[in-house]
Amino acid sequence: xxxxLIVDDEKEIADLLEIYLKNDNFNVYKYYSSIEAIxxxxxxxxxxxxxxxxxxxxxxxxxxxxIREKYNFPIIxxxxxxxxxxxxxxxxxxxDDYVTKPFEPLExxxxxxxxLRRYKKYNTINQKQYLIDxxxxxxxxxxxxxxxxxEKINLTKTEFEILWILCENRGKVVxxxxxxxxxxxxxxxxxxxxxxxxxxxxxxxxxxxxxxxPKYIKTIYGVGYKIEE
Numbered sequence: 403x404x405x406x407l408i409v410d411d412e413k414e415i416a417d418l419l420e421i422y423l424k425n426d427n428f429n430v431y432k433y434y435s436s437i438e439a440i441x442x443x444x445x446x447x448x449x450x451x452x453x454x455x456x457x458x459x460x461x462x463x464x465x466x467x468x469i470r471e472k473y474n475f476p477i478i479x480x481x482x483x484x485x486x487x488x489x490x491x492x493x494x495x496x497x498d499d500y501v502t503k504p505f506e507p508l509e510x511x512x513x514x515x516x517x518l519r520r521y522k523k524y525n526t527i528n529q530k531q532y533l534i535d536x537x538x539x540x541x542x543x544x545x546x547x548x549x550x551x552x553e554k555i556n557l558t559k560t561e562f563e564i565l566w567i568l569c570e571n572r573g574k575v576v577x578x579x580x581x582x583x584x585x586x587x588x589x590x591x592x593x594x595x596x597x598x599x600x601x602x603x604x605x606x607x608x609x610x611x612x613x614x615x616p617k618y619i620k621t622i623y624g625v626g627y628k629i630e631e
Contacts, residue, residue, distance in 0.1 A: 404518055405447055408432045409439045409465065410454040410480065415503070419452065419480075422507045423514070436460035440468060448475055450518055452510075453497075455481040470496050476517035480505065520552070534569045536631075537618070541569055555608050560585060564601055568619060573631035575622050602627060 406428045410416040413434060420430045431446050433439035437459045451469065455462035466477050476498040498517050501510055532544035540549040546562055548555050557565065563585045568576055578598055579590035586594075602619055605611075611618050620628050 403427060403429050404449040405429045405431065406514065407439065407443075407446065407448045407451040407453075409436055409451065409457070409462070410434065411457050412454065415454075415480075418507060419510065422511050426511055426515075428514075436462070436465045440465060443469070443473075448473070450476045450478070450514055450521070452478045452480050452514070455479055466497055476521050478510075478513060478517065480510070534566070536569075536572070539569060539618075541566055550609055557605070557608065561601055561605050561608075564598075565605055568627060568629045572629045575626050575628045577626040579626075581626060598627075 406423055408416050408419055408423075408430060410419075411434050416432050416434060420432050423430050431439075431442075431448070433442075436453075436457045440460070453462040453465055457465070462479055462481065466479075469475075469477060477496070478499040478501060479497050480501050480503065482503045499513055501513065532542060534541045538551040540552075541547075541562075543566055546557075546559070548557050548562060548565065564581065567581060567584055578595050582588070582590040582594050582598055586597075588594075602621070603613065606613060606616060606619055609618055613621070618629055620630070622628060
């Protein structure tokens with residue numbers, strides 16, 4: 403049975419969601435105060451949190467940031483704030499979904515189930531240091547599995563190691579010589595750049611990306627490659 407945390411100062415909404423979740427055999431911890439919830443968080447063993455943003459004591463954005471200091475369970479914002487900038491901010495601080503009020507309870511329950519399935523599939527205690535999950539990319543160094551937008555993609559060992567290094571250093575440029583020496587375990591020479599380029603091209607093809615306007619693996623000409631944070 404999964405443990406769901408609900409934090410919303412609108413009592414009627416929190417109570418309604420609790421009813422729907424309990425009817426679906428979830429264990430629910432319900433709070434009308436962010437401060438009270440965060441004080442109990444360590445002892446609750448939460449699997450997923452549903453947070454309101456506009457709270458009187460600590461807003462949902464700050465609460466989400468505090469959760470992410472220690473925990474990686476899914477977080478869904480449930481809020482009356484509908485501006486795109488708020489959605490972007492929520493996702494930037496690593497919330498997993500964003501639902502606006504008024505909402506359909508059954509749809510929210512379905513989203514909760516979807517997030518839990520994904521979380522339990524890709525995240526175990528033993529995998530944390532071997533797993534990277536962002537922007538639709540899930541790469542597991544323990545099992546050498548790569549999922550892209552929830553579809554399993556087969557990579558060669560070399561392709562996998564290149565992608566892992568780029569993801570591990572996302573937001574930073576990985577120099578060509580550094581990438582080559584880490585993957586091939588040999589000294590880099592200028593001619594080896596062609597070898598890297600071939601493997602990068604294959605990775606882009608498998609991710610349905612392009613070299614002219616890449617969404618994922620970007621070439622920093624004369625330097626190396628990077629994946630944006």
